[in-house]
Every structure is written in structure tokens, then in C-alpha cells.
Amino acid sequence: MTATVVLGLAWGDEGKGRVCDALATDADYVSRYSGGNNAGHTIRVGEEEFVVHLIPSGIVREGVICTVGNGVVVNPEVLAEEISSLEGRGISVRDRLKIDGRAHLIMPYHIRLDSHREKALGKAKIGTTNRGIGPTYEDKVARVGIRVQDIFDEGILRTKLKAALREKNAIFTNVYDEEPYDPDELADGLLRHGELLEPMVADTGTMLRDALERGEKVLLEGAQATLLDNDFGTYPFVTSSNPSVGGVCVGAGIPPRELDQIIGVTKAYTTRVGDGPFPTELSNEIGDTIREAGHEYGSTTGRPRRCGWLDLVAVKWTARLNGITHLALTLLDVLSAVEEINVCVGYEIDGQRVDVYPMHQTDLHHAKPVYKTLPGWGVDITGCRMRGDLPEAAQDFVGFVEAEIGAPLCMISVGPERDQAIIERIGA
Numbered sequence: 001m002t003a004t005v006v007l008g009l010a011w012g013d014e015g016k017g018r019v020c021d022a023l024a025t026d027a028d029y030v031s032r033y034s035g036g037n038n039a040g041h042t043i044r045v046g047e048e049e050f051v052v053h054l055i056p057s058g059i060v061r062e063g064v065i066c067t068v069g070n071g072v073v074v075n076p077e078v079l080a081e082e083i084s085s086l087e088g089r090g091i092s093v094r095d096r097l098k099i100d101g102r103a104h105l106i107m108p109y110h111i112r113l114d115s116h117r118e119k120a121l122g123k124a125k126i127g128t129t130n131r132g133i134g135p136t137y138e139d140k141v142a143r144v145g146i147r148v149q150d151i152f153d154e155g156i157l158r159t160k161l162k163a164a165l166r167e168k169n170a171i172f173t174n175v176y177d178e179e180p181y182d183p184d185e186l187a188d189g190l191l192r193h194g195e196l197l198e199p200m201v202a203d204t205g206t207m208l209r210d211a212l213e214r215g216e217k218v219l220l221e222g223a224q225a226t227l228l229d230n231d232f233g234t235y236p237f238v239t240s241s242n243p244s245v246g247g248v249c250v251g252a253g254i255p256p257r258e259l260d261q262i263i264g265v266t267k268a269y270t271t272r273v274g275d276g277p278f279p280t281e282l283s284n285e286i287g288d289t290i291r292e293a294g295h296e297y298g299s300t301t302g303r304p305r306r307c308g309w310l311d312l313v314a315v316k317w318t319a320r321l322n323g324i325t326h327l328a329l330t331l332l333d334v335l336s337a338v339e340e341i342n343v344c345v346g347y348e349i350d351g352q353r354v355d356v357y358p359m360h361q362t363d364l365h366h367a368k369p370v371y372k373t374l375p376g377w378g379v380d381i382t383g384c385r386m387r388g389d390l391p392e393a394a395q396d397f398v399g400f401v402e403a404e405i406g407a408p409l410c411m412i413s414v415g416p417e418r419d420q421a422i423i424e425r426i427g428a
């Protein structure tokens, strides 16, 4: 019985995909539990790069079964494209992928609403990925969502779509002066995906619980990250699901007592794509240097990522919130490009020194970082495979972060390639 969770400790893109890929060598199942194709998880295998949005990263490892849990929102078009693109690259997908019948479907009207809402917010926009994520989760909670299983009951599908569109079509026609959606046309579109999906639809929670009972290894792949969590993140600049550890149980159907390793992933610095507070953001040349050295452009939308120093106030808080058992520190090599490294160890909020991550949104907006400066190392570290191979300054940086966060490191990544990593204590 081993369930291991991999989740992000900041605002996403921490390298969860590559950490999962490393752990998947030893996994029987890799499962997504939240979010949808707002995620973009990159895995580099030699010269080949795979970016998966909906299908778990484990798909790149032969023999691993991948599940898309009930807590995920599924755009069937994107799913079909992702399957065909991976299969076109020689990866077997349909025999190893299972999609939960309880997962909700992202419909074209969700995407359109997402974009209207953002426009209406103007300068206060969230900066969503415009994939329809928020409106789909809203419908789930409002009990007017369409689920994967509805595709297999045409009568129910048509009835539910009519009900779902009653209010929405009024919004499209009256508020946005647009054509209404025809529920039957949408139903026909969904029914066309039935043949592809049918063999893959499963009760994935039961599958995973059975697997755990048999002593098999299950890896839960987080998407988005804790500071984007709808409850704990920088609300309202968040996503609409719970990427933090609690989301695993409801989104994958696994009881809490089964979770025995929780790996929190953080970059050696911080990035954020989308709007919202970011106390350690560097709107200067150092930020640009980090962006270029780390190729910090969104894997889903291509947007330049905002870059800043590692914020230990935030990460210590998210590490504790998730009860992490291990830490994975990624993109350490990117800091070879800077002379000195700052790490945020406190905030100054309205003249007061604060060491605890604030609950109040206004405090976070006013927070000015208090930094500890550490020397850089300025040399290529991409060839290091043991902690002892790292230059002393890099070892000091890593040791400092590990001690501050208070969880043992299981992995340090020093380059995007699969083997460019220092692996410690995985499975311990």
C-alpha cells in the first residue's frame, strides 16, 4: 500500500510533471485528481519534449496505468487530440488510460463564459487560461453540470443540456448579445466522442483503492498548485478547484489514511502566470534573466511567466498546509545565471515585520519582502548527480531551503532532461 502525492507549493509550473515522471519508474498508476487542461506538464526525454495537459505524465512511462479522476474537468475535444497526438508519437494510450465517469465535461459555453468574465473584469482580470475551468466547476457545484457518464445515456444527456442552457442562453443573448447554443447540436457533438471514450470510462476511485489493497503503487499528480487553490490560494486570483492535498481524497476517491508520502514541489525561485499578488516578483533585469535562463513561458498558453525570488514565507505555509513528507526542489540550474540569490524570509506589512503568511488579501497586496541574501555559484551545475557534486554555495542554498521548510529533500532538479536530477530518499 503506497499512495504518493506530488503537488505544487506555489502558483504552478514547479516541474510537477518531471518529478512525477521520475517517480513513475516505480509506479503502477499515475492519476490526476483536479483541474483540467489549464495544466501543462512537461517531460523531457532526450531530445523529445512531451507536454501533457489532461492525461497524467505517467503515460510517457511504458506500462503505467493512468487515470483521470472524478475531480478533474474534461474537455473531450482536448482529450481526443491529446490521445491522438501521443499515439502519433508512438505512445500507447487507449489501453492504459481510464477516465472517471463522474468527471465533469468542459463544454463550449464554459469556455465562452470564461472569456466574457475575464473581459468584464478589465484590469481586475484573473488571467485565466481561458479553458473554461471556472464555469465548469461552477456548474458542478450548481448541479447543472454534464458528466462523462452522461454521454452514454442520450436521453439524459439531451435533458441535462437543455436544463444547463436555460439560464446560460439567456445570458448569451441578453447580456452578451450573442446567438444561443442549441442543446441538441451540443449533444450530437458529445455523442460523437462516445466510441472513443467508452472503453476508457471507469470508476477510477475504486480502481485505485483496489490497486492499493493489492499493494500496488499509486502516484497522484497535482495540477495547478496550493497558492492557486480555491480555498487557500490568493483568492480571487486562483483556479476553481483544490489542488492542495485535501483535493486528492475528493478528486481521486482515495481515503486520507492511504496517503503515505506527500511531495511538495517548489522551484528554486518563484513564477506566476496570470494576475494577482506576488510579493517577490522581480520586474527588472534579474527577473528577465531568470525568465530567459528558465525558459519561463507558459506550457499551456505561451504567456511569459512573472518571475521572482523564492518566497519562503509562502512555501513554508503551503508545505505545512499540505503536510508534506518530502520536498522536491526544481530548476536549481537556473540560478546559475544570477550573481547573488535572495530568499524571502519575512514580509514587512504596513511597517510591521511579519513571518507568517497573511490570511488577509490586503495584507498580501501590501507585503514587501524581507530578504536573506546568499552567494550565487555562477557555474553550470547541470551535470551534478549527487548533492556533494554541487558547488558549495549551491549546497548551502539547498541546505538552507531544506532546513527552513523542514522537510527532507527527495529530489533536486538541475536541468529539464529526465536524468538531470539529484535523487535522494525517494520511497523512503
Ligand code: GDP
Pocket: 008, 012, 013, 014, 015, 016, 017, 018, 039, 040, 041, 042, 043, 044, 293, 294, 295, 299, 330, 331, 332, 333, 334, 413, 414, 415, 416, 417
Ligand atoms: P508543471 O506544470 O509543474 O509540470 O511544470 P511545467 O512543465 O509547466 O514547467 C516547468 C518547466 O521547467 C518545463 O519547461 C520543464 O521542462 C522545465 N524544467 C523542469 N525541471 C527543470 C530543471 O531542473 N531545470 C530547467 N532548466 N528546466 C526545468
Ligand code: IMO
Pocket: 008, 011, 012, 013, 014, 038, 039, 040, 041, 126, 127, 128, 129, 130, 131, 132, 133, 134, 222, 223, 224, 225, 228, 237, 238, 239, 240, 273, 274, 275
Ligand atoms: P500547472 O498544472 C500555472 C492559473 C492561471 C490563472 C489562474 C486561474 O501546469 O502547474 P484557470 O484557467 O485555472 O481558471 O486560471 O490559475 N493557472 C495556472 N498557472 N500553472 C498551471 O497549471 C495553471 N493552471 C491555472 O494562469 O492565474
Ligand code: MG
Pocket: 012, 013, 014, 039, 040, 041, 042, 299, 300
Ligand atoms: Mg505547467
